[in-house]
């Protein structure tokens with residue numbers, strides 16, 4: 795099978811909780827290869843473009859603020875690209891379900907995520923939803939020469 799790439803973000807709550815190392819370990823401890831990695835202080839423009847397809851949702855404003863670190867001490871995001879066979883499905887399995895309460899307890903979101911009293915899913919990581927989204931997101935977050 796052909797290798798594919800996926801964007802994985804450790805969101806500002808992951809940085810604030812000082813668990814980036816554990817999250818990165820969990821993703822590295824798979825057969826996927828790390829092919830891009832950097833720290834990003836997320837701008838309004840980048841956050842809005844990243845979640846562009848969710849613009850109409852009631853939680854859009856909240857997740858844009860969340861990605862910018864407004865809810866978590868203005869912490870940055872660790873942006874990574876992982877590459878390998880079935881990378882999107884494998885990375886999404888390691889991340890767990892969108893709602894941390896429904897996520898496999900051994901997944902990143904199951905272990906470390908929470909739902910706030912306002913109902914926002916603080917789920918620590920973002921993983922591209924499919925190959926098309928992965929291509930769009932990787933081009934948005936990384937210049938070509940920043941990935942190997």
Ligand code: TYD
Nearest residue numbers: 853857891892913914915917920921922923
């Ligand atoms: P989405 O892209 O649907 O999920 P995923 O990140 O698993 O691909 O949603 C984007 C983010 O929006 C998600 O990480 C958490 C947040 N969110 C909520 O806060 N409430 C919701 O009801 C949903 C569906 C998402």
